[in-house]
Amino acid sequence: MSDVYEKQANELTTTRSIGVAGALSLTILLDTTAQLTWKGAVTQVGNASGVGEFLLAFLHQPLFLVLVVLFVAMFLNWMLVLSRADLSYVQPITALSYVTSSFASTYLFNDHLPPVRILGICLIILGVWIVGSTRQERPCLSEC
Numbered sequence: 001m002s003d004v005y006e007k008q009a010n011e012l013t014t015t016r017s018i019g020v021a022g023a024l025s026l027t028i029l030l031d032t033t034a035q036l037t038w039k040g041a042v043t044q045v046g047n048a049s050g051v052g053e054f055l056l057a058f059l060h061q062p063l064f065l066v067l068v069v070l071f072v073a074m075f076l077n078w079m080l081v082l083s084r085a086d087l088s089y090v091q092p093i094t095a096l097s098y099v100t101s102s103f104a105s106t107y108l109f110n111d112h113l114p115p116v117r118i119l120g121i122c123l124i125i126l127g128v129w130i131v132g133s134t135r136q137e138r139p140c141l142s143e144c
Contacts, residue, residue, distance in 0.1 A: 023081045024093050030077060031097035034070040036104055037063050043109070092131040095124050 041063035048054035058064055081090050099121050105111040113121075 020081065020085045020090070023077055023084070024090060026077050027074070027081060027090075027094055028097045028100060030070055030074045031094065032100040032104060034067060034074060035097070035101045036108060037067050037070060039105065039109060041067060089131065089134065093128050096128055098124055 041058060041061045044061055044063065045054060045057045048057055102111070102113060102117070102121055106113055
């Protein structure tokens with residue numbers, strides 16, 4: 001009988017892990033998209049003489065509305081992630097958005113990645129791998 005309970009617990013953990021992994025992937029995708037959209041919107045605004053003029057010009061950018069939608073989606077997705085996993089587990093994994101944003105910005109905005117920055121990106125990847133290889137021990141707070 002205990003084998004049945006153990007099997008059900010393992011299936012629940014696997015299902016929850018897949019759900020968390022998917023939601024974390026969406027977190028990284030949304031954050032990367034938001035950062036690139038933000039950069040694109042600011043680039044289109046150009047040089048403004050003051051903060052007020054800059055904000056006014058930024059608010060008139062169509063990309064600003066896209067950014068607002070992305071932030072709302074990020075908020076909702078993050079609530080889902082936090083309901084299923086420890087913050088100490090998921091927050092470090094979101095650092096992968098630094099990696100994706102950096103490489104995407106070199107392609108989209110011709111940003112330069114010097115070797116030291118690439119080394120830092122590699123350290124981020126290593127840190128995420130270390131955190132990701134730990135086991136999620138916390139029981140689910142809501143139905144998984």
